[in-house]
Amino acid sequence: MVLSMERWNGKVAVVTGASAGIGAAIAEQLVDHGLKVVGLARRLDRLKELEEKFSGKKGSFHGLKADISNTDEIVSTFKTIEEKYGPIHILVNNAGIVQKTTIMDGDVEKWKKVFDVNVIGLCCATKEAIGSMRRHNVDGHIVHMNSVAGHRIPPSTITNVYPASKHAVTALTESLRHEFSEVGSRIKITSISPGLTETEIFEVSGLATSFTDDLPILKTEDIADATIYALSTPPHVQVHEVTLKPVGAGP
Ligand SMILES: NC(=O)c1ccc[n+]([C@@H]2O[C@H](COP(=O)([O-])OP(=O)(O)OC[C@H]3O[C@@H](n4cnc5c(N)ncnc54)[C@H](OP(=O)(O)O)[C@@H]3O)[C@@H](O)[C@H]2O)c1
16 A cells, blocks of 8 residues: 555645644644645634744645634634635544543533533534535545544543543544445545543643653654554545554553
């Protein structure tokens, strides 16, 4: 199998949650491969910093402020992307959060927030990207940033409804695959499921980060490399799922 990113050169890729962590690393590698990358997040200042950092590379990076949990904002942002940059070829549904709460006596609003970003936002962005791909006859690629918690429940009380949201991502990946197959679509859908990765995710939700100190951990570039691998496959090959864990992590 010949792996190549050549067919995506100059095409539009949207990365949600591009202002930090895994999303920023994926955006950088896509820019390196010559794509026109539109990065979405709420912190526009962070996106502007990345625009500067990535300038002079083969492709380009354009930051747009968008809250992925706001349906109207997603619809208008994707409309702007298509009008300003062209048809969407790749969508990386990366934005995701964890919240400090519990299931036993937790905060319902926090549960909803997790599902609004990790599940409903992912579905809305997917719908808009597929609309753009189909209007322009693009055999594009959707990548869902899942988690090992989307397949197995980690023995940790800090994650509360997060594994449930990521199990939904696993189900949504396969349900969308059925929909594509039913209409004969050549659009690909891949789920990437990382184990513990060094990012801000626990810090931004107010969770103690010290628990990760002695644990084996992945780097954001590892997840970006796996994403590029899935995108590099020839049009007739589809990577369904990539699970990555740091060496030394448990089963
Ligand atoms: N780190 C890990 O150990 C790990 C393991 C497995 C899977 N994952 C998954 O990897 C993905 C990326 O996480 P990360 O670890 O890179 O976390 P991170 O460093 O906290 O980055 C999260 C990104 O999502 C964006 N985001 C959060 N809420 C948003 C919203 N409402 N609208 C738009 N953007 C939003 C953030 O941008 P703004 O705050 O600027 O909006 C940020 O760019 C998530 O889906 C996560 O579940 C992470």
